[in-house]
Amino acid sequence: MNMIQVHAVSVPPDWTTTNGIKPVLATRTRLRMNPKFKFDVWEIEELKMYRMLIKLELLDNYKYKFNEDLGGFYRHSLDEPTEEQKKPVFVEHHKGLMTGRFWKTDFVSFDNLFITTRDKFRCGSFLAELKRAYKATLVIIGESGEMVTEFHDPLHKFVIVSKIENKMEKEDPNQDAVVF
Numbered sequence: 001m002n003m004i005q006v007h008a009v010s011v012p013p014d015w016t017t018t019n020g021i022k023p024v025l026a027t028r029t030r031l032r033m034n035p036k037f038k039f040d041v042w043e044i045e046e047l048k049m050y051r052m053l054i055k056l057e058l059l060d061n062y063k064y065k066f067n068e069d070l071g072g073f074y075r076h077s078l079d080e081p082t083e084e085q086k087k088p089v090f091v092e093h094h095k096g097l098m099t100g101r102f103w104k105t106d107f108v109s110f111d112n113l114f115i116t117t118r119d120k121f122r123c124g125s126f127l128a129e130l131k132r133a134y135k136a137t138l139v140i141i142g143e144s145g146e147m148v149t150e151f152h153d154p155l156h157k158f159v160i161v162s163k164i165e166n167k168m169e170k171e172d173p174n175q176d177a178v179v180f
Contacts, residue, residue, distance in 0.1 A: 057087075063076050
């Protein structure tokens with residue numbers, strides 16, 4: 001069998017920031033993750049069954065703060081997470097167990113990934129802490145539960161922010177510039 005190949009197909013401007021950590025809005029009521037995680041999987045055995053999961057875990061032991069002069073979120077204070085916060089969270093793709101042929105047909109897109117800051121949350125939501133940075137990794141699990149492969153795109157790092165902090169981030173004036 002060939003090695004399974006994975007490529008992130010998220011639109012790069014959706015994940016590109018001035019300091020490499022994208023602010024992601026979260027509230028006490030659950031919100032759909034934006035930007036989304038999207039992957040192209042190939043060289044996967046078509047007749048075997050697989051599950052796709054997104055693994056979300058803390059990036060480091062810091063809390064982050066917006067710096068207006070620098071135009072982005074940066075490490076602010078060391079804050080040792082609890083043992084529970086250190087554990088990665090696995091969220092299964094809503095399609096569940098499917099054949100390799102199915103996963104090769106279209107992109108693996110986690111459109112139904114919800115995020116919340118509320119302690120008591122609905123099933124299917126990822127509980128995140130404000131001002132913490134996280135990273136996301138695609139995990140492919142075989143039919144019998146064994147991990148087949150993991151893929152992490154370095155762009156898939158993000159800090160959880162409230163509505164107020166989200167508005168503070170400055171847009172890059174050259175990002176959408178049209179050159180004639």
